Amino acid sequence: MSELIDDVHAGFEQRFGGKADGVWSAPGRVNLIGEHTDYNDGFVLPFAINRRTFAALSLRTDRHVRVASSFAEEVVEIDLDELSPETVQGWAAYPLGVAWALGQDGADLAAVPGFDLFLDSNVPVGAGLSSSAAIECAVAVALNDVWRLELDRRALVGVGHRAENDFVGAPTGILDQSASLLGRTDSAIFLDCRSFDTEVIALGLDAAGLEVLVIDTGVTHEHANGGYAERRASCEAGAKTLGVGSLRELTVDDLSRARETLDGETFRRVRHVVTENARVLDTVRLLREQGPTAIGDLLDASHRSLRDDFEVSVPELDLAVETAQNYGAIGARMTGGGFGGSAIALVPGHLVSQVQVALDGAFAEHGYAHPDMFTVVADDGAHRDA
Structure with a gap:
């Protein structure tokens, strides 16, 4: 991480011709289990990972804002007074949306100066x-x-959520920002998305000799696309038809009534959310009582539900999960919103290389691009680095 801190300092100086006042960072996340439950007021169990985005920033003496990054050539410039979802597009909507959201959530943007910002990330x-x-x-x-x-x-979780929903236009829940801001080393964050209550749950992966292997299929996805929005709309329609405020209010015992009331597709969407909430609660219980070696079957069941009921998997994700399961993983599932992205596999440490070799072979045999694979550990949330 020290190299990334040096890189973001250097990038800032190259783009803006001066030194940054400081560097802050925040992690990405892996969702261990609890997919598409967050915007249904349900339960999720993510953890922050040791892959981070770094922000070098300096205040200005005027109202101007300049943002740049290692992953785009242009420097985006705008005045604070002009910030709105209509005036900013592309990657810059993510950082500038945060400044806008801080104003929406009570900060007096008329009383603060502009800034220069450079982003770098792994x-x-x-x-x-x-x-x-x-x-x-x-x-x-x-x-x-x-x-x-x-x-x-x-x-700040609310600020990030508002930025992504109202400025960027991606109808996501609070899972991602909660993990990135609240993460703890070797722990997951058990989040109740209705009450916003959180609890730190020890993972104990190292003590159990387990690794979390991320398998990035290289199939890119966009949260703001129609597939994600359609799934959310189906959940809202199902809840309305069943007479509840959100799918969180339903239990597995309600599914027989749901099957009789809903059309087939909406029922499958509802069934995924209801059973996924139950799987999150079971995972938390097993982590407390037996440790991480006991949760593999729940990860496997989560993937089947996402594949068959919520229909957000893709063939590359299914192949990654099946191959990992066949070559030593105790459990595996797609993670994230779906339509591409990554799978995770919970693998005994001595079998990680075996699983990776098998995945290389399977993807090549099916004519898919080589997957990017790496292990992650649960890390601390956002903080100042320098």
């Missing part, structure tokens, strides 16, 4: 590891510090 883009939330949360903690806003972490 969170893969489009891999389902929430590179977008890593940007939002790094910028949120940076501006919270330099503008002296004194917002707590829970408030």
